[in-house]
Amino acid sequence: MENQRDEDAVRRFVEHFAMTFNDLGFPRMPARVLAVLMVTDAKGLTAGEIGEQLGVSAAAVSGAVRYLLQVNFAVREPVAGSRSDHYRLPADPWYTAGAVRGGAYKKIADLVQEGLGAVGSRESAAGTRLAEMYEFYIFIQEGMLELLERWEKTREERLEA
Incomplete structure (x- = not known):
C-alpha cells in the first residue's frame, strides 16, 4: 500500500528546504518557490497558485520566479487561452x-x-x-x-x- 501525502509534512519540508538553502546563500523566497515546484504533482503552477501555497502574494512569487528562471532552476510556459504562465522544473537534472x-x-x-x-x-x-x-x-x-x-x-x- 502506498503512503498518503501529508500536506502538513509537505509544508514543513518546503520551509525547512528554504531555510537550509537560505543558510547556504540561496535567496529565501526563490528557495521556497523552488521547493513548491519540487513537491507539486501538477505539471506546472501559476504564480497565484504558488503564492496561495506559500501564503504570499503573486508579486512576491514573481520576483522569486524571475530569479529561478535566471539561474535555470525553473521554466516558464504560457497557459493556453490565459494571460497566466505556468512554472515548472526543467526536464533535465x-x-x-x-x-x-x-x-x-x-x-x-x-x-x-x-x-x-x-x-x-x-x-x-x-x-x-x-x-x-x-x-x-x-x-x-x-x-x-x-x-x-x-x-x-x-x-x-x-x-x-
Missing part, C-alpha cells in the same frame, strides 16, 4: 545542469582572472591568492562537468532498470 552547463564556476574563474590582471602580478600576495582561486574554480568547473556526465549515465541506467 536541473540541480546540477543549471550551474554546471551554465558555466557558473567558469564565470567566477573569469571574474577572478580580471582581478589577477588588476593586481598586476601572480607573485604578489594578492596575485598568489587570486591565481589559486582561479585555478580552483577552473578545476571545479571541469570536475563538475565530468561528474554531471557520470550522473547522467547513472541516471539513465537507473531509469532503464
Whole structure:
C-alpha cells in the first residue's frame, strides 16, 4: 500500500528546504518557490497558485520566479487561452545542469582572472591568492562537468532498470 501525502509534512519540508538553502546563500523566497515546484504533482503552477501555497502574494512569487528562471532552476510556459504562465522544473537534472552547463564556476574563474590582471602580478600576495582561486574554480568547473556526465549515465541506467 502506498503512503498518503501529508500536506502538513509537505509544508514543513518546503520551509525547512528554504531555510537550509537560505543558510547556504540561496535567496529565501526563490528557495521556497523552488521547493513548491519540487513537491507539486501538477505539471506546472501559476504564480497565484504558488503564492496561495506559500501564503504570499503573486508579486512576491514573481520576483522569486524571475530569479529561478535566471539561474535555470525553473521554466516558464504560457497557459493556453490565459494571460497566466505556468512554472515548472526543467526536464533535465536541473540541480546540477543549471550551474554546471551554465558555466557558473567558469564565470567566477573569469571574474577572478580580471582581478589577477588588476593586481598586476601572480607573485604578489594578492596575485598568489587570486591565481589559486582561479585555478580552483577552473578545476571545479571541469570536475563538475565530468561528474554531471557520470550522473547522467547513472541516471539513465537507473531509469532503464
